[in-house]
Amino acid sequence: MEADNHKLTRRAAIKAAAAAALGGCTINGRENEFSVQPQQRAGRAQGKSPVAIVRAESYADDIAERIKKLLPKLSLPRLDGKTLVIKPNMVEFHPDKPIHTDPAMIAVAADIARELGAKEVIVAEGPGHMRDTEFLLEATGIGRACSKLGLPFVDLNLDQLEKVENLHGFTRLAHFYLPKTIVSADAILSLPKLKTHHWVGVTASMKNLFGIVPGRRYGWPKNVLHVEGIHRSIMDVVRLTPPRFAIVDAVVAMEGDGPVNGEAVPAGFVAVGSDLAAVDATCARAMALDPLAFPYLRLAGEVIGNISPANIELAGTPIDQITRAFVMPVTFPIEQLLKESARQGS
Amino acid sequence: MSYSRLQKHWQKAVAYLASRCHEGSWPYKQGQGPSIESTSWCAVALGGDPALSRSATRHLLGSQNRDGGWSNLASADPAEPSDWSTGLALLALRLGRANLDDSDLRRAADDAFSRGLTFLISNRTELYTKPFGEMLVYIVKGPAALDYARGWPWTPGCFHWVEPTSYALIAIKPSSQAREPALKDTASKAQSFLLEHACENGGWNHGNNVCLSANLPPYTVTTAEALLALQDLGSLPAVLKGLEHLQSVAPAQRSVMALSWCALAFDALGQDAGQVLEKLVGMQRDDGSFSDSIFLSALATCALASTTAGNPLKFN
Numbered sequence: 151m152e153a154d155n156h157k158l159t160r161r162a163a164i165k166a167a168a169a170a171a172l173g174g175c176t177i178n179g180r181e182n183e184f185s186v187q188p189q190q191r192a193g194r195a196q197g198k199s200p201v202a203i204v205r206a207e208s209y210a211d212d213i214a215e216r217i218k219k220l221l222p223k224l225s226l227p228r229l230d231g232k233t234l235v236i237k238p239n240m241v242e243f244h245p246d247k248p249i250h251t252d253p254a255m256i257a258v259a260a261d262i263a264r265e266l267g268a269k270e271v272i273v274a275e276g277p278g279h280m281r282d283t284e285f286l287l288e289a290t291g292i293g294r295a296c297s298k299l300g301l302p303f304v305d306l307n308l309d310q311l312e313k314v315e316n317l318h319g320f321t322r323l324a325h326f327y328l329p330k331t332i333v334s335a336d337a338i339l340s341l342p343k344l345k346t347h348h349w350v351g352v353t354a355s356m357k358n359l360f361g362i363v364p365g366r367r368y369g370w371p372k373n374v375l376h377v378e379g380i381h382r383s384i385m386d387v388v389r390l391t392p393p394r395f396a397i398v399d400a401v402v403a404m405e406g407d408g409p410v411n412g413e414a415v416p417a418g419f420v421a422v423g424s425d426l427a428a429v430d431a432t433c434a435r436a437m438a439l440d441p442l443a444f445p446y447l448r449l450a451g452e453v454i455g456n457i458s459p460a461n462i463e464l465a466g467t468p469i470d471q472i473t474r475a476f477v478m479p480v481t482f483p484i485e486q487l488l489k490e491s492a493r494q495g496s
Numbered sequence: 497m498s499y500s501r502l503q504k505h506w507q508k509a510v511a512y513l514a515s516r517c518h519e520g521s522w523p524y525k526q527g528q529g530p531s532i533e534s535t536s537w538c539a540v541a542l543g544g545d546p547a548l549s550r551s552a553t554r555h556l557l558g559s560q561n562r563d564g565g566w567s568n569l570a571s572a573d574p575a576e577p578s579d580w581s582t583g584l585a586l587l588a589l590r591l592g593r594a595n596l597d598d599s600d601l602r603r604a605a606d607d608a609f610s611r612g613l614t615f616l617i618s619n620r621t622e623l624y625t626k627p628f629g630e631m632l633v634y635i636v637k638g639p640a641a642l643d644y645a646r647g648w649p650w651t652p653g654c655f656h657w658v659e660p661t662s663y664a665l666i667a668i669k670p671s672s673q674a675r676e677p678a679l680k681d682t683a684s685k686a687q688s689f690l691l692e693h694a695c696e697n698g699g700w701n702h703g704n705n706v707c708l709s710a711n712l713p714p715y716t717v718t719t720a721e722a723l724l725a726l727q728d729l730g731s732l733p734a735v736l737k738g739l740e741h742l743q744s745v746a747p748a749q750r751s752v753m754a755l756s757w758c759a760l761a762f763d764a765l766g767q768d769a770g771q772v773l774e775k776l777v778g779m780q781r782d783d784g785s786f787s788d789s790i791f792l793s794a795l796a797t798c799a800l801a802s803t804t805a806g807n808p809l810k811f812n
Contacts (some may be wrong), residue, residue: 171500281753282716282753284751284792285716285750285753285754287750288750288751308531313573366568369580369649369651369657370657370659373649373651373654373657374650374651407708443528490708494704
């Protein structure tokens with residue numbers, strides 16, 4: 151099996167090298183250096199960023215109560231009288247792969263939202279690969295969780311659209327069309343599944359927001375976000391629809407060929423915080439990864455918030471108690487393979 | 497299921513869709529602005545109603561962009577390039593033509609259809625930039641390398657994918673202009689793209705059949721869509737394997753979208769769609785709809801039509 155993998159890797163590497171030989175003449179020919187303007191740093195989180203790590207061996211654990219105990223240390227925004235949109239990850243479904251946010255986490259997020267005073271809670275997602283949202287809601291169990299909790303679900307892919315100017319964006323897109331549910335929400339909660347990702351290394355609370363971009367305009371997959379550069383696109387989407395906070399589902403996470411073809415890993419924790427850069431950097435460290443190794447996390451450290459451990463105040467379970475080395479996708483030792491990302495949907 | 501029972505369900509669905517029409521257009525959901533996709537599917541589903549068909553045609557003509565295509569926004573935006581919904585608008589125009597007794601409107605629709613075809617021919621995925629990328633490929637690999645399979649992107653400047661390519665092929669293959677060399681070549685390259693992107697064990701996903709050397713699994717909806725686009729190539733192994741896959745997963749389907757596409761594909765490929773239609777009619781609501789989504793109700797209505805008024809997606 152190992153020999154097979156090496157063979158496949160070599161073959162893929164040869165193909166990538168051939169593609170690289172034509173680099174600059176393909177539609178994925180964008181350079182990968184970021185020049186950050188002062189206006190792009192304007193919304194960056196200031197001061198230190200608290201992030202809670204909540205140990206959870208199982209979804210049956212009382213995760214919401216454990217988070218509530220840490221709320222005083224987290225400085226999460228109050229949501230009194232506000233409408234909160236919970237954005238889980240429901241990009242695709244496979245019965246043997248932890249691709250989507252576990253449905254138990256919907257109840258956790260709704261509980262925390264109510265604790266923070268939210269008047270109305272909506273669950274919303276624009277699945278990135280499959281058009282059949284009705285199927286995904288049933289197969290993932292997220293539909294049943296919403297029904298049980300009395301929470302409305304909005305398919306962001308087919309929502310009414312609002313044109314939003316992409317001022318000082320990192321991509322070439324002058325504007326995005328975004329779902330009205332998102333644009334008019336008082337607050338957004340990013341509720342991702344923690345996974346390795348073969349194009350960006352780690353996907354957590356920021357990359358999860360690709361699901362906000364509506365399929366009715368951008369398709370299934372939302373390929374323009376890859377063509378424009380995934381790292382740049384993540385920054386634009388986070389800056390245009392800044393979530394108030396994130397709860398990352400890493401009770402069971404994904405390692406290897408994520409975000410859809412990896413393997414389950416019992417990481418056993420949930421990460422919570424209002425600075426998404428700090429939350430995602432902390433998740434990377436819990437995967438025994440250096441956030442600085444990943445361009446979008448480096449960029450997030452400049453324009454979204456803190457990624458340096460010196461500026462992140464951890465609460466809850468000590469990070470060394472939950473840190474485990476995740477198996478990384480084949481793309482990371484072979485960076486030329488990353489050039490394939492524009493033509494790939496996931 | 498008896499023909500008369502299916503017909504009753506179909507008529508109820510048709511009445512529901514007709515009641516949701518607003519000046520020839522339909523939104524995805526009640527209360528929203530119009531969408532080209534929803535309007536196109538409703539127009540296809542209501543093809544037997546000449547007045548609604550004319551009204552939908554007028555809406556489509558009014559929302560055609562200057563580049564000849566359509567964009568799936570609520571209202572036309574001159575600054576916006578056209579997108580994947582062009583294939584669906586062309587499908588609706590092609591099928592609606594039979595209902596146009598007004599010769600001026602028919603001429604306008606024919607002209608819009610031709611301009612839409614021109615948009616499709618000139619807005620396929622280009623894997624290499626012009627002129628330098630193409631020149632380099634020409635020098636390194638020879639002219640044959642530039643004659644590659646290519647379909648359509650969701651949005652301009654992106655890669656090709658199974659769904660927009662299938663929509664466009666379903667729209668253009670049976671058209672009277674399909675024999676013209678440029679369109680014939682375009683369709684041929686697009687179906688090559690589909691055939692090259694079939695999953696290892698049959699069927700299609702969104703277009704990534706292989707990613708980083710891993711074979712990825714097919715999806716139900718995209719498999720049915722690709723089969724409809726390739727229905728005239730029913731003896732090809734990829735089509736046979738795709739059909740076999742669809743037949744294996746169809747009994748487990750429970751969504752309006754999957755059941756509708758399965759029924760349409762089975763019917764077009766001469767297979768029995770009875771079981772999926774039985775499930776589908778079981779999902780119909782009292783008001784005739786199948787979902788809060790008008791677009792999905794339109795798809796279901798098209799599926800029911802396959803055994804009543806005739807499958808609108810079947811090539812003659």
